[in-house]
Amino acid sequence: MPDQPVTVSRNRNRRGEGGRLRDELVTAASRLLEDLDGQEALSLRAVARAAGVAPQSVYLQFADKRELLTAVYRLRFGELREALLAALAPIPEDQGAQRLSALCHAFVDYGIAHPGHYRVLFGTAGTPGWEPTEGQLPGLPTMELMVDTASAAGVPDPAATAQCLWAGMHGLITLRQDRPSFPWLPLDHLVDTLVAAHLRYPGVRS
Numbered sequence: 718m719p720d721q722p723v724t725v726s727r728n729r730n731r732r733g734e735g736g737r738l739r740d741e742l743v744t745a746a747s748r749l750l751e752d753l754d755g756q757e758a759l760s761l762r763a764v765a766r767a768a769g770v771a772p773q774s775v776y777l778q779f780a781d782k783r784e785l786l787t788a789v790y791r792l793r794f795g796e797l798r799e800a801l802l803a804a805l806a807p808i809p810e811d812q813g814a815q816r817l818s819a820l821c822h823a824f825v826d827y828g829i830a831h832p833g834h835y836r837v838l839f840g841t842a843g844t845p846g847w848e849p850t851e852g853q854l855p856g857l858p859t860m861e862l863m864v865d866t867a868s869a870a871g872v873p874d875p876a877a878t879a880q881c882l883w884a885g886m887h888g889l890i891t892l893r894q895d896r897p898s899f900p901w902l903p904l905d906h907l908v909d910t911l912v913a914a915h916l917r918y919p920g921v922r923s
Contacts (some may be wrong), residue, residue, distance in 0.1 A: 739778045739788075741768045747789045751833035756786055791855035793838050798859045800827045805866070813870035818912045820866050821882055825908050828890035839887060870916060878915050885911045 745767040746759060753759055761782055765772040779785040804823035808816045828835040838856065860879060867882070868875035889907055892899075901907070 738768075738770065738774065742770075742775060742778055742785065743788045743792055744768075746785055747793065747834070747837055750789065750837045759786070761785070787855065789837065793834050794855045794859050796834065797824070797827055797838065798862060800824075801859065801862060810869065813866075814912075814916050817866050817870040817916070818909065820863065821886060821912050822905065822908050824863075824883075825886050825889055825904065828886070829893070829904070832894060835890060867915075872915060882911065882915060 742764055746764045749759055749763055749767055750756060759782065761775045761779075762772050764785065765775045768774075775785070779788070801820050801823050804819045805816050808819055810816070860883070863879040863883065864875045867878040872878045886908070889904065889911070893901055893904070
């Protein structure tokens with residue numbers, strides 16, 4: 718039998734502490750999603766129980782489950798994007814290929830180091846029945862960063878390159894987790910090979 722969500726005992730927030738309660742609910746929902754089979758399995762009652770509050774407290778902060786999920790994805794995608802920006806920061810903007818390589822290594826490193834967070838982002842967001850509006854796609858800035866970085870590297874089709882790199886990196890992260898017994902080559906070597914395959918075009922800036 719799977720473990721039941723842990724109920725956290727907490728004191729009532731004082732007036733003006735609604736922001737803290739909101740953060741606690743987002744954190745609780747994110748932790749639950751790490752173990753659930755898709756976002757449709759998440760209930761607001763379970764989130765309230767995990768955060769140690771009454772169910773009605775959730776509705777005071779979020780209109781519905783979709784709004785709560787959007788807040789979860791915004792938090793986790795924000796963390797991922799900050800990790801990518803930190804990897805790009807020390808590399809001069811005129812070093813396009815190096816910046817693209819650094820971004821891809823940072824993406825894979827995040828997925829390997831934070832498997833639960835990564836699963837929330839790419840194992841639950843966008844599951845069947847989820848038809849988000851543009852404002853409910855907090856992952857778009859991360860993809861736009863990948864496209865811009867690919868463009869600066871001089872690839873002919875930055876959008877296609879970014880999506881193919883994303884698919885390849887996702888495969889490396891998830892397959893290494895799902896098939897640990899496979900004789901995998903060193904991860905850095907695989908990421909370097911993946912990036913190099915997309916930089917072998919005439920005129921690509923190195």
